[in-house]
Amino acid sequence: MNPSLYGISVWVLPAIIAITFHEAAHAYVAWRYGDDTALQLGRVSFNPLKHIDPVGTILLPGMLLLSGSPFLFGYAKPVPVNFRNLQPLRAGMIMVALAGPATNIALALAAALAFHLLPMIPPEGARWVASNLVNAFSFNILLAVFNMLPIPPLDGSRIAVGLFPGLLARPFARLEPYGMLILIGILILLPLAGSQFGLNLNLVSGLLRATTDSLQQLLLLLTGNA
Known part of the structure; x- marks a missing residue:
């Protein structure tokens, strides 16, 4: 696959805006709930350079796109949050995690x-504006739904930690340092392993597709586009 310059141009702007606003929202809500770690590092900002990771946001997705990969994967710089500074702790943790997907x-x-x-x-x-809007619509919904999965280090896992009783929250929170490995295992390695035995183990993608489709239809209906 050789994406055209036009095809790349109508994805870059929506993706950068979606990622920048997502991370800035985390940083802003953390500051409002009492932790200024991200503020001190300049992350309460709509400047994309503050949030984009050169490897995770540009190089890795770009290589996968240009190579014709059947999946795209990437990440931004995580917003640093000292959860001990949040007041109240559990509500602050939940609201900080929710801020990105809600945005x-x-x-x-x-x-x-x-x-x-x-x-x-x-x-x-x-045509160019329409393509940007369509891609912004679909990409933002996918980003929101994906981040709400209760898998470390995604936002959904931090919401789960905030909602779980301490007996469950503590061991679940300890999984976060291994979150990227868990994600790669669930999203890439497990489906590949299943395909070797004729099994469909791509369960997360199926869940994401069904949820994003339903949410898209709802939002189109609410905005008079259905």
Whole structure:
């Protein structure tokens, strides 16, 4: 697969905005709940350079895209949060984790509402704007749903830690240092292993697809696009 310059251009802007707003939201809510770690590091910012990881956000997804990989994978710089500073602790942890996915849903809603403005765009630019809006809509929903999975180090796992009783929360929280390995195992290695035995072990992708499709239909209905 050789993506065209046009194809790349209509994905880069939506992806950068989605990731930047997601991480900035985490940083801002952490500051509002009493932890200024991210603030001191300049992460309460809409400057993409503060949040983009050169390898995880650009190099890795780019290599997978150019190589024709059947999946895309990447990550941004994690927002540093000292959870001990959050007041109250459990509510703060939940709200900080929710901030990123909630912001992505808000961006998806904004993109869906902006569909109604397309007739006002000059014809020579309408196709490019429409492609950006469609990609922003779908990418933000996927990013929100993916991050709500209760798998360390995703936001859903931190929400789970905030909701679980201490007896369950502590051992679950201790899995976070191994989160990237767990993600790679569940998303990549397990499906590959299953395919060798004729088994469909790509359960997470199926769940993501069903959830994102349902959420897309709901948001399109709410914004008058269905």
